[in-house]
Amino acid sequence: MFDTKDFMAHTRALRNVLKRNSETLALINKLAATLALEIYIEDSEGTSLLGTKLNLKNKHSLCDAELNYGALYSHDTSGEFLAEFVSFLVKKELEKKKIGQEVLGLYREINMIYNFSEMISEKIDDASIAVTALQEACQIINSTHGIFLVYEPEENRVIEMAAIGDNPNSDYNISDQSSMLKELILRGTAAIVPVERIKSNPALGHLKTVMYAPLKVKHRTLGMIILGHQDEVEFTAAELKLLTTIALQSAAAIESAQLYQKGLKEARDREEAIKKIHEVSQKFVPHEFIKSLGKDKLTEVALGDQVEREVTVMFTDIRGFTALSERLAPKENFLFINSFNKRMGPIIRNNEGFIMQYLGDGFMAIFPNGSQNALRASVEMHLALKSYNKERSAKKRSLVQIGIGMQNGKLIMGITGDVERMDAAIISDTVNTASRIEGLSKHYGTSILLTDLCKNNLSHPEEFDFRYLGPVQVQGKNKPIDLYECINGDDPELRNHKLETLSTFEHGMELYFNKEFAMAAVTFQQIVKLNRDDHTAKLFLNRAAHLITQEIGDDWKGVESITKK
Amino acid sequence: MKQKLLIVDDESHIRMLIEQTLEDLEDDGVELLFAENGEQALEVIQREEPNLVFLDVMMPKMNGMEVCHKVKKELNLSHVYIILLTAKGQEVDRQKGLDMGADRYMTKPFDPDEMLSIAEEILNR
Numbered sequence A: 001m002f003d004t005k006d007f008m009a010h011t012r013a014l015r016n017v018l019k020r021n022s023e024t025l026a027l028i029n030k031l032a033a034t035l036a037l038e039i040y041i042e043d044s045e046g047t048s049l050l051g052t053k054l055n056l057k058n059k060h061s062l063c064d065a066e067l068n069y070g071a072l073y074s075h076d077t078s079g080e081f082l083a084e085f086v087s088f089l090v091k092k093e094l095e096k097k098k099i100g101q102e103v104l105g106l107y108r109e110i111n112m113i114y115n116f117s118e119m120i121s122e123k124i125d126d127a128s129i130a131v132t133a134l135q136e137a138c139q140i141i142n143s144t145h146g147i148f149l150v151y152e153p154e155e156n157r158v159i160e161m162a163a164i165g166d167n168p169n170s171d172y173n174i175s176d177q178s179s180m181l182k183e184l185i186l187r188g189t190a191a192i193v194p195v196e197r198i199k200s201n202p203a204l205g206h207l208k209t210v211m212y213a214p215l216k217v218k219h220r221t222l223g224m225i226i227l228g229h230q231d232e233v234e235f236t237a238a239e240l241k242l243l244t245t246i247a248l249q250s251a252a253a254i255e256s257a258q259l260y261q262k263g264l265k266e267a268r269d270r271e272e273a274i275k276k277i278h279e280v281s282q283k284f285v286p287h288e289f290i291k292s293l294g295k296d297k298l299t300e301v302a303l304g305d306q307v308e309r310e311v312t313v314m315f316t317d318i319r320g321f322t323a324l325s326e327r328l329a330p331k332e333n334f335l336f337i338n339s340f341n342k343r344m345g346p347i348i349r350n351n352e353g354f355i356m357q358y359l360g361d362g363f364m365a366i367f368p369n370g371s372q373n374a375l376r377a378s379v380e381m382h383l384a385l386k387s388y389n390k391e392r393s394a395k396k397r398s399l400v401q402i403g404i405g406m407q408n409g410k411l412i413m414g415i416t417g418d419v420e421r422m423d424a425a426i427i428s429d430t431v432n433t434a435s436r437i438e439g440l441s442k443h444y445g446t447s448i449l450l451t452d453l454c455k456n457n458l459s460h461p462e463e464f465d466f467r468y469l470g471p472v473q474v475q476g477k478n479k480p481i482d483l484y485e486c487i488n489g490d491d492p493e494l495r496n497h498k499l500e501t502l503s504t505f506e507h508g509m510e511l512y513f514n515k516e517f518a519m520a521a522v523t524f525q526q527i528v529k530l531n532r533d534d535h536t537a538k539l540f541l542n543r544a545a546h547l548i549t550q551e552i553g554d555d556w557k558g559v560e561s562i563t564k565k
Numbered sequence B: 001m002k003q004k005l006l007i008v009d010d011e012s013h014i015r016m017l018i019e020q021t022l023e024d025l026e027d028d029g030v031e032l033l034f035a036e037n038g039e040q041a042l043e044v045i046q047r048e049e050p051n052l053v054f055l056d057v058m059m060p061k062m063n064g065m066e067v068c069h070k071v072k073k074e075l076n077l078s079h080v081y082i083i084l085l086t087a088k089g090q091e092v093d094r095q096k097g098l099d100m101g102a103d104r105y106m107t108k109p110f111d112p113d114e115m116l117s118i119a120e121e122i123l124n125r
Helices: A004-020 A022-034 A079-121 A126-140 A178-187 A195-200 A237-284 A287-292 A321-326 A330-350 A371-394 A429-444 A452-456 A492-500 A502-513 A517-530 A535-548 B012-022 B038-048 B064-074 B093-099 B112-123
Strands: A039-043 A048-050 A058-064 A067-074 A145-152 A157-164 A209-217 A220-229 A306-319 A354-358 A362-367 A401-417 A422-427 A448-451 A466-474 A481-486 A560-562 B004-008 B031-035 B052-056 B081-087 B104-108
Touching: A004 A022, A004 A039, A004 A048, A004 A067, A004 A079, A022 A079, A039 A079, A058 A079, A067 A079, A079 A126, A079 A237, A079 B012, A079 B112, A126 A145, A126 A157, A126 A220, A126 A237, A145 A178, A157 A178, A157 A220, A178 A209, A178 A220, A195 A209, A209 A237, A220 A237, A287 A354, A306 A321, A306 A371, A306 A429, A321 A330, A330 A354, A330 A362, A330 A371, A362 A371, A362 A401, A362 A429, A371 A401, A371 A448, A371 A452, A371 A481, A401 A429, A401 A452, A429 A448, A429 A466, A429 A481, A429 A535, A429 A560, A448 A452, A452 A481, A466 A502, A492 A502, A502 A517, A502 A535, A517 A535, B004 B012, B004 B038, B012 B031, B012 B112, B031 B038, B038 B052, B038 B064, B052 B064, B052 B112, B064 B081, B064 B093, B081 B093, B093 B104, B104 B112
Parallel strands: A401 A448, A466 A560, B004 B031, B004 B052, B052 B081, B081 B104
Antiparallel strands: A039 A048, A039 A067, A058 A067, A145 A157, A145 A220, A209 A220, A306 A362, A306 A401, A354 A362, A401 A422, A448 A481, A466 A481
């Protein structure tokens, strides 16, 4: 029996033969003319397709076996032959349609796979690939349930990456049957599961039909996709083929996602390692130094890189370290120095400076952005030292004192050495002077000693209190240097004393430079009387007292000449 | 009046695919017309004035862009709705096609269901 669909198809084919295809129509007309036949063709509903009916009495059926889809009329029986010919053309047209339908089906499949590949290739993590692949598979292949599984050989387990559809029997889950799944995955084949096997597996009890396909890449199977339907819908071989294609595409995407993630992780690890090396190298060559060379990373600097900068060079030294260290074992000595440096380092960095060199019992620091930073750091260092001393005092340890000296000037920072062994180096006379100024702080009994160049370079001098200590002739320098004491790092009691006697001190200095040594000595004596820890006043008292009995020439300018380092 | 739909592609299998895709429209009285190159397309469009044309871009003799330009800009047949068909990866032509007066764009491989629903939507307007 023919159904309506077949009937419609035949009617449409007849119409196509006579209406759409001009070549076949011409051929039919030519044959009719040759046979001297008048013809009329209509479909089964009586719709005229060719010619006019008029008095044509002989009706010849246009049919396929028992299906009658139209008629050809002629004035005599010879129209029979033409009716057979038209039926033949309709048959051929139907065959062409059938092929067309098959091609369209394949085209539909190609289009779906094309879209699927495009969608999946945009994903870079295997979890979203799994979810998208399963959603698409369930949609393309009519299915109510699906699971996307991946086998992890290292952990020997099967992981459910995505799942679609409810399982009413939650006591049994297909994902729990890992040994069976592993076996299927490793087998690497696709199949439609026989009905009896579905029925015998309680985890598949809610499904009527099930099929699976492996996630294959080259010779490996990464996992599998399982699809199922809860209704009596049989999966076809074509659908299994489609699922296999989807699984292949997914496997390729998963593999490239895994490679991408692996590459990403390796790149991150490399970056992390480089960062660590960079961080460590920064501890040896300060970042500020590299920055001063106009570079960002140590790897960017090259032998011969150099820059001349106006900087403040600060030296600091632990007073009486030799005596202190004699009482300590070498290891304790080292621990003590480290404990001291650990406190001071951050202060230097916080004030935009860097420690250029550790000198055993002290260090040299450079402040590229001026003496304001250096002086702030010096005061903070003294304050930090006070709290350190409190801790030491509680532990019955001897107290630590430091001296700080600084000078401003030009300095060349650069990379020296050879291609195999390089080091950050500075070349400058400022370094020698700064070191000497620090040495003088001991001589003058000051906690912070600086030169006029440093003082003049301060952006906010009002933050600090100073006492002018006169000029000094430093060894190796032609011109004397004016020295200032900064009192802000002193103990509060001593600082208050110095502030209260500041004008007296300045008056004493004036008398001293005016060679009125007796008066100067009396003035300094007044100051010392008030606080015997004012070593600077004591120094000038002694100098003035000494000069009272000395012959002083006209060229005496009060320049102190220091010959020792 | 009977609605007409013209399918223009130089590849016979594509013509056949589109025909298969749009065949159901014939049941609603839509007449399907065919052309296998640009010149033929232009001739059919002038003669039949179809309501909708699926027009392939890459064709010998006269390409789809030229056909589109002639129909829309020179022959003033602006009521002929033209959908340009081009291969995926040649989307750069999209703007050019629209500049030529095309009403819409579709890429090949096309989704048959989408093509049918677009055709229905346009013919039912």
